[in-house]
Amino acid sequence: MAEETxxxxxxxxxxxxxxxxxxxxxxxxxxxxxxxxxxxxxxTQKFAVDMSGLEYLSSAGIRILLRLTKQATxxxxxxxxxxxAGMVKVVLAESRMDMFVKIYASADELP
Amino acid sequence: MxxxxxxxxxxxxxxxxxxxxCFAAFETVSFFGLYDAQEHALESGREMGTSxxxxxEEIADEQAKKRFALMAEExxxxxxxxxxxxxxxxxxxxxxxxQILTHRELYQPRELPLGGEDPIxxxxxxxxxxxxLRESGGIEDVLPEARIAANAADNLALWAQSYDDGHEMTxxxxxxxxxxVSADVMxxxxxxxxxxxEWYSPSFDPRERPWYQEIKETGKSVFTGVYxxxxxxxxxxxxxPYYDASGFAxxxxxSNSIATLYRQISINTIGDKGxxxxxxxxxxxxxxxxxxxxxxxxxxxxxxxxxxxxxxALEAACMTKGLSDVARITMxxxxxxxxxxxxxxxxxxxxxxxxxxxxxxxxxxxxSYLLTRAEDFSASLRSFFWDNLMRTAVLLLVLLAVLxxxxxxxxxxxxxxxxxxxxxxREISGGNLDKKLDVRTGDEIETLADSFNQMTDELxxxxxxxxKTTAEKERIETELSVAARIQAGILPKxxxxxxxxxxxASMQPAKEVxxxxxxxxxxxxxxxxxxxxxxxxxxxxxxxxxxxxxxLLKDCALLLGTAERLPEIVAQTNDRLVESxxxxxxxxxxxxxxxVESGExxxxxxxxxxxxxxxxxxxGFLPMAKSPMLGVMGGMNFPVxxxxxxxxxxLFLYTDGVTEAxxxxxxxxxxxxxxxxxxxxxxxxxxxxxxxxxxxxxxKHANGAEPSDDVTMLGLVYKGI
Numbered sequence: 001m002a003e004e005t006x007x008x009x010x011x012x013x014x015x016x017x018x019x020x021x022x023x024x025x026x027x028x029x030x031x032x033x034x035x036x037x038x039x040x041x042x043x044t045q046k047f048a049v050d051m052s053g054l055e056y057l058s059s060a061g062i063r064i065l066l067r068l069t070k071q072a073t074x075x076x077x078x079x080x081x082x083x084x085a086g087m088v089k090v091v092l093a094e095s096r097m098d099m100f101v102k103i104y105a106s107a108d109e110l111p
Numbered sequence: 112m113x114x115x116x117x118x119x120x121x122x123x124x125x126x127x128x129x130x131x132x133c134f135a136a137f138e139t140v141s142f143f144g145l146y147d148a149q150e151h152a153l154e155s156g157r158e159m160g161t162s163x164x165x166x167x168e169e170i171a172d173e174q175a176k177k178r179f180a181l182m183a184e185e186x187x188x189x190x191x192x193x194x195x196x197x198x199x200x201x202x203x204x205x206x207x208x209x210q211i212l213t214h215r216e217l218y219q220p221r222e223l224p225l226g227g228e229d230p231i232x233x234x235x236x237x238x239x240x241x242x243x244l245r246e247s248g249g250i251e252d253v254l255p256e257a258r259i260a261a262n263a264a265d266n267l268a269l270w271a272q273s274y275d276d277g278h279e280m281t282x283x284x285x286x287x288x289x290x291x292v293s294a295d296v297m298x299x300x301x302x303x304x305x306x307x308x309e310w311y312s313p314s315f316d317p318r319e320r321p322w323y324q325e326i327k328e329t330g331k332s333v334f335t336g337v338y339x340x341x342x343x344x345x346x347x348x349x350x351x352p353y354y355d356a357s358g359f360a361x362x363x364x365x366s367n368s369i370a371t372l373y374r375q376i377s378i379n380t381i382g383d384k385g386x387x388x389x390x391x392x393x394x395x396x397x398x399x400x401x402x403x404x405x406x407x408x409x410x411x412x413x414x415x416x417x418x419x420x421x422x423x424a425l426e427a428a429c430m431t432k433g434l435s436d437v438a439r440i441t442m443x444x445x446x447x448x449x450x451x452x453x454x455x456x457x458x459x460x461x462x463x464x465x466x467x468x469x470x471x472x473x474x475x476x477x478x479s480y481l482l483t484r485a486e487d488f489s490a491s492l493r494s495f496f497w498d499n500l501m502r503t504a505v506l507l508l509v510l511l512a513v514l515x516x517x518x519x520x521x522x523x524x525x526x527x528x529x530x531x532x533x534x535x536x537r538e539i540s541g542g543n544l545d546k547k548l549d550v551r552t553g554d555e556i557e558t559l560a561d562s563f564n565q566m567t568d569e570l571x572x573x574x575x576x577x578x579k580t581t582a583e584k585e586r587i588e589t590e591l592s593v594a595a596r597i598q599a600g601i602l603p604k605x606x607x608x609x610x611x612x613x614x615x616a617s618m619q620p621a622k623e624v625x626x627x628x629x630x631x632x633x634x635x636x637x638x639x640x641x642x643x644x645x646x647x648x649x650x651x652x653x654x655x656x657x658x659x660x661x662x663l664l665k666d667c668a669l670l671l672g673t674a675e676r677l678p679e680i681v682a683q684t685n686d687r688l689v690e691s692x693x694x695x696x697x698x699x700x701x702x703x704x705x706x707v708e709s710g711e712x713x714x715x716x717x718x719x720x721x722x723x724x725x726x727x728x729x730x731g732f733l734p735m736a737k738s739p740m741l742g743v744m745g746g747m748n749f750p751v752x753x754x755x756x757x758x759x760x761x762l763f764l765y766t767d768g769v770t771e772a773x774x775x776x777x778x779x780x781x782x783x784x785x786x787x788x789x790x791x792x793x794x795x796x797x798x799x800x801x802x803x804x805x806x807x808x809x810x811k812h813a814n815g816a817e818p819s820d821d822v823t824m825l826g827l828v829y830k831g832i
Contacts, residue, residue: 027649027819056779059647059699059767066647066743067695095699095718096739099747 005029007053008036013107016080017044022053025061034064041068045077050107052083057091069101082107118529122522130514134507142500149489149496156485164478171474176437179450179463184435186375187452187461190389193372194334194457197349197365200270200282201332204363205351207266208284211259212355220258226293231304233297234271236264241316244289257290267294270365278344278368284353285317286361317362326352327359334457337369337397337408344368345398345408369398376400385465390415390430390451392458405442406464426451430460439467528556536563544571587650594624594654598821601658602628611707611832612639615798616825617806619768619818626653626698627766627821628661632669637708640668643764643825644700645719647740656688656696660741663687664702674704674713674751681715681738681749689745697742701764710756710829715749717741720770723789724754725761730790732782758831761801763789768820772809780812798826 006023019040025033041047049065051057065081072079080102084092092103104110211218224231226239238257240250267282271294274280279301283293295304317323322333332351339345350364376387377400386406388399395412405418415427422440426449429436435452446467453460528550535548544567550560598620606614616629626646634640644660646653667680667687681702688698701722703714714733718740721733738749756762765785772780788808792801802824809822 058771059645062740063647063695063697066697066740070695070743093735094720096736099739100743 006033008033010040013048014110016046016048016078016107016110017041018048018050018082018107020050020053024056025054025064026056026058027060030058030060030064033061034067037064037068038071041071041077041079046080047072047077048080048082048104048107048110050083051081051088052085052106054084054088055086057088059095062091062095062097065097066100072101078102080104080110082110117526119522119526122525123518126518126521127514130518131511134510138503138507141503145496145499149492152492153485153489156488157482160478160481160485163481164474167477167481168471168474171471175448175465175470176450179437179448179465180435180452183437183450183452183461183463186387186463187435187454189375190372190459190461191454191456193369193375194347194349194454197347197367198332198334198351198456201349201351201363201365204263204266204270204282204284204365205332205353208260208263208353208361208363209355211262212256212353212360215256215259218259218262220255221261221264222258223261223264223292226291226304227306231295232302233304234268234275234294235304236261236267236292236294237304239291239293241289241291241318242312242314243316249289253286253288253290256288257286257292260284260286260290260292264292264294267292270294271296274365274367276368276371278370279346280365280367282365284361284363285323287318287359288361289316289318291317322348322350323362326350326362330359335366336391344370345373347372373398385463385469387461387463389454390427390460390462392431394427394431397459423449430462431458433458433460440464528552528560532556532560532563535560539563539567544574590651591622591624594651595620597654597658598624598626598628601661603631607631607633607639609707611830612705613798613828613830614639614641614826615802616643617802617823619806619822621649621768621818621820621822623649624654625649625768625821626657626696627768627823628657629764629823629825630661630665631825632665634668634672634674634704637706638674639705639707640665640702641705641762641764641825641827642700642702643719643722643766643823644698644702645766645768645821645823646696646698648694648696649820652694652696656692656694656698656742659691660684660688660698660700664700668702674706674711677702677704677713677715677751678749681717681741682747685717685741685747685749686745688742692742697740699736699740703762705756705827705829707829708832710758710760710831712754712756712762713751714754715751717749720765720767722765723763723786724756725763725789725792726757727760730763730786732786756829758829759794760829761789761798762825762827762829763801763805764825764827765805766821766823768818768822769805769809769824771820772813772818772822774812774814774816778812780809784808784812798828801826801828 006021006025006029009020011018011020017040019037021033023029037049068079081092081097082104083106084103092098097103223236223238226237229237231237238261244250244253263284270282271280275296277299279298280296281293283291285291297304322335325333330352332349335348335350337345337347346366347369348364348366350362352359353363354360376389376398386399386401388396388401388406391397394414394416396406396408396415397412399406399408401407416424416431418424418427420440420442423442426438426440430451433453437448437450440447440449448465448467448470449462451460451462532548532550535546538546546567548560548563550557598618602618614631616631618627618629626648628644630642632640642664644657646657646660648656663684664680667683671680681700699719700717701714701719703712705712715738716733716736717738718736721735723730723732733754734752737752739747770780770782770785785805788805789801792804805824806822
């Protein structure tokens with residue numbers, strides 16, 4: 001079920017390690033996504049989640065993102081969200097994620 | 112069970128029948144082998160007996176022939192020796208007389224007793240004149256010569272002496288001129304010579320005897336035929352010619368009993384069965400050991416060369432020709448050996464006739480002995496065979512018994528693990544999963560038992576797991592129900608009955624309870640605080656976090672007490688939540704304070720989805736949140752926003768359980784549908800009715816799909832004073 005609804009891909013962009021998440025990030029996929037993200041995050045200083053392929057983001061997904069944010073703050077790493085669109089962008093806005101984490105419209109905008 | 116072929120019985124019968132088949136095969140082979148051997152041995156025994164007997168008979172024949180030939184030769188030589196002496200003596204007597212008569216001047220006339228007139232004692236020489244001479248009165252003419260010839264009388268007496276063996280004999284000179292000088296040996300008990308009738312018969316004249324004529328012509332000594340002497344003994348004479356100055360003068364002779372010879376003939380080397388005989392040159396039997404019968408010597412002998420039995424006649428012819436042989440002849444339908452050898456110088460033949468049966472009897476005995484032995488051997492072999500058969504039968508019975516018990520034992524041993532297995536499996540199926548099958552046979556049954564054990568282990572572990580899972584599930588369900596009760600219990604159920612506004616709220620927990628809550632309370636007489644929040648987690652932690660959040664918020668609100676200090680209320684709550692938020696939980700909060708008199712609504716949206724407001728006939732969303740959710744970071748500011756409600760306006764607060772309610776196709780209910788649903792509501796509807804309508808729309812959309820999140824709504828219809 002989880003495999004069907006979410007997929008991950010890692011790439012490099014402007015010295016950032018980019019984790020592209022496709023599908024739905026909800027309660028069902030949150031744990032897997034969290035583990036995947038933490039694994040990638042542990043090996044890099046600059047970590048960004050590309051959300052351009054994400055269709056749905058629930059509060060469980062928000063929670064993952066907040067946890068990563070707190071981790072970045074604690075470890076002195078850089079963390080950013082890129083490519084959020086549509087419903088995902090709305091959810092990010094509604095939950096005011098911009099107050100905790102840097103959000104860019106696309107990966108190209110990463111410093 | 113008893114009627115069926117169980118494995119034990121099958122194995123048992125298999126072993127039994129295999130064993131039986133082996134025994135039967137072995138028995139059959141050995142029986143026929145032994146039987147053949149026995150038959151062969153019997154046949155061989157018989158053949159051996161027969162051939163050995165035939166061989167023995169053959170050998171016996173050959174041996175007999177050799178023996179008979181030797182014997183015949185020996186006997187012939189013996190006879191010859193006996194007769195030879197007689198002949199030699201006759202010749203010596205003749206020579207003596209020839210000497211005297213040719214040298215008469217050397218001898219004085221000598222007086223001798225006259226036979227027939229003087230009593231003549233045994234071995235006393237005497238003078239005798241033949242009857243014809245006495246009748247003619249010519250005695251005086253021959254007397255001078257006779258008295259000269261009488262000088263040989265001492266010689267005669269001497270010879271007679273030498274022949275004295277208790278039988279009668281005579282040494283004599285028979286003169287051509289008619290006188291006889293003789294010395295006789297009388298048989299025992301006889302003192303005087305008896306002059307029997309023949310001597311006085313007018314016809315008696317030795318010169319007329321055929322042998323006298325013969326020696327006169329041939330000048331050689333000759334044997335007379337055998338005749339019966341005075342005593343009744345057979346006698347034979349040998350006569351030899353003697354001469355004077357003018358030629359043939361008479362014959363000298365010795366007549367002797369052939370008792371010795373007869374005895375010699377009569378002694379049989381082959382028991383009593385044989386017949387010994389002497390055949391003369393004319394084919395006549397002159398001497399025989401047999402008194403009667405065809406081979407007895409007879410006064411009227413017949414020529415055997417003309418005998419009725421051809422085989423005997425032929426052999427008789429050979430005998431007269433001086434041949435020697437051992438022939439088989441048939442007489443009167445019986446088989447005989449005829450062994451014969453010539454008696455040299457005389458022209459006679461010595462023969463021995465022996466019945467063949469006597470000769471081959473030992474061979475026949477041997478044959479019958481051998482056959483008996485062969486029969487004995489066969490009998491013992493047969494007995495051995497049957498004994499062996501009996502022994503084998505007994506052994507077979509014993510082996511059968513052993514086989515029976517061993518088969519029983521083995522099949523039992525074979526089946527025991529199966530029975531143990533069956534019993535164990537029964538026990539396991541009876542519910543004892545701790546039962547371990549202990550089968551150590553090292554074969555498939557052990558493998559089966561191990562498989563059973565493994566299966567039981569897996570079953571047990573499965574059941575344990577199931578139990579654990581069930582317990583866990585129960586625990587979770589208990590937890591959820593506790594959470595749900597906490598959630599439900601903490602939410603206010605009594606809505607204030609005020610004319611200024613109409614408030615209704617509902618929280619429909621999802622199966623796995625979330626952390627939604629709503630709240631409302633008066634800060635003072637005019638100000639109503641309403642809150643809708645959503646904890647970003649589910650289950651018990653979320654419920655507890657929700658409780659904490661709700662309590663903190665209410666505490667702060669009641670403590671600070673005014674709408675103007677709403678940012679402080681939220682900020683303090685946030686700081687407090689961050690302090691104790693080890694779980695990393697967050698909560699989105701929409702909190703607002705309504706002045707029921709003025710309709711002014713002051714609110715803080717901390718990361719919550721914007722509520723809807725029904726105002727001036729349209730339904731619209733409030734602006735997006737300007738503050739972040741609570742529990743993430745301390746020291747944040749939460750600026751307030753303001754809204755003024757007119758009478759009839761309605762605020763609709765909700766959590767994303769409403770907009771994110773999904774149907775089977777994973778389609779969200781969405782803000783648009785919510786907005787439309789609210790817009791459709793007539794003005795006079797109460798908050799409760801509106802919420803029921805929204806819930807109906809959401810349920811309709813979900814179309815039976817289970818809600819994944821709590822569905823929390825709060826409706827506030829402002830009526831004013």
